[in-house]
Amino acid sequence: MSGPQRLVGKRALITGGASGIGLATAIRFKAEGARVALLDRDEDALDRAKQALSDAVLLPVDVTDETQVEEAFDSVMEQWGGLDVLVPNAAVQLIGRDAAVHELDREVWDLTIGVNLTGMYLTCKYGVRCLLASGGGSVICTASPTSQFGIGAGFDAYSASKGGVLALARVMANDYAADDIRVNAVVPGVTATPLIEGLIEDPEAINSLVDVIPMGRVGTAEDVTGVMVYLASDDSSYATGGVFTVDGGLTAV
Ligand SMILES: NC(=O)c1ccc[n+]([C@@H]2O[C@H](COP(=O)([O-])OP(=O)(O)OC[C@H]3O[C@@H](n4cnc5c(N)ncnc54)[C@H](O)[C@@H]3O)[C@@H](O)[C@H]2O)c1
Structure with a gap:
């Protein structure tokens, strides 16, 4: 796939990069000229991702393990000499x-x-250290409509975690603005990925969700990648602390 090449020279690391939105973003980043590193705890999924991204750096890491995360960023810095996204x-x-x-x-x-x-x-913690050492960059945190609204009834732990993600993204935008590091949040709506397989396979659950999406369909992982490219690229040079929603209108109504 050849694209407009908006990310030539960019070095990008994506966690949860072996599946769904992370993988679609990695494939799109590569098509736009970036180098990509995929960090994921699912080694089989990383192996499968390698087929689409033969030259990607693969990092089999659990993001809850501080030592593993630190070593992964050390290894990326050793291989690339810097990180931009x-x-x-x-x-x-x-x-x-x-x-x-x-x-x-x-x-x-x-x-x-x-x-x-x-x-x-x-x-x-470790990624921003790499961006600081590289003279700046862009952080794109994947949030959720549940970060902002109580629409995920019965998903209280998930909603609370995603509320925290958005708060962290906003304060980091403030923390690092002077260091030329932009931090934004992307809010995908209901997106067909393995994460919500359990909902997608339940016709009643999915129909009631689609009923409240003005565009009348669930999103695809690829739907989310355009805004990821924008935020990773220099086109978003003055965008920081923002919330970029890609939800078919779900949270507009
Ligand atoms: N799919 C949706 O409807 C939806 C909606 C809103 C927000 N999101 C957000 O989008 C992001 C991507 O989700 P997705 O839908 O692509 O899901 P996904 O399940 O397809 O991908 C998530 C990836 O994260 C990896 N992962 C999970 N725990 C990990 C850990 N401890 N260490 C390392 N990797 C780990 C998984 O192995 C998987 O590859 C998530 O932050 C999710 O909350 C998704």
Whole structure:
């Protein structure tokens, strides 16, 4: 695939890069001329991703493990000598286990917050150090409509984790503005990826979701990649602390 090549010379690391939105973003970044590193805990999915991205740096890492995260960024810096774009995107949504708070198991809470929020913090902790050492860059945090609105009834742990992601993205925009590091949040709507397989395979659940999406369809991972390219590129040179929604109108109504 050849594109307009808006990311030539950019070095990008994407967590949760072996599946769904992360993988689609990596494929699009590569088509736009970037070098990509995929960080994911799913080694089989990383192997499959290698078929589409033969020259990608593959990092089999759990984002909740600080030592592994630190070593992954060290290895990327050794191979590339710098980093320009960071996409902290790995997350879990424990469909069938996440629940309204009075029925929510502590274990499900800890697991969800651990990956989605603590994992985001650890990725940013070491990733931002690389951007600082490289003279600036762009951080693109994958948030969710549940970051801003209480529309994920029964997904209390997931919603709380994603609220934290958005708050972290905004304060980081302030922290690092003077260092030429821009930090923005992308808010995908209901997007057909393995994350929500459990919902997509349930006709009643998916139909009731589609009913409230003005565009009348679920999104694809590819739908989200255009805004990712914009935020990774120099076209977004004055955009920081922003929330970029790609949800078919879900949260507009
Ligand atoms: N799909 C949706 O409807 C939707 C909606 C809003 C926001 N999002 C967000 O988009 C992002 C990408 O989700 P997706 O839909 O592509 O899901 P996905 O399940 O296809 O991809 C998530 C990836 O994260 C990886 N991952 C999970 N835990 C990890 C860990 N501890 N360490 C390293 N990697 C780990 C998984 O192995 C997987 O490859 C997530 O932040 C998600 O919350 C998705």
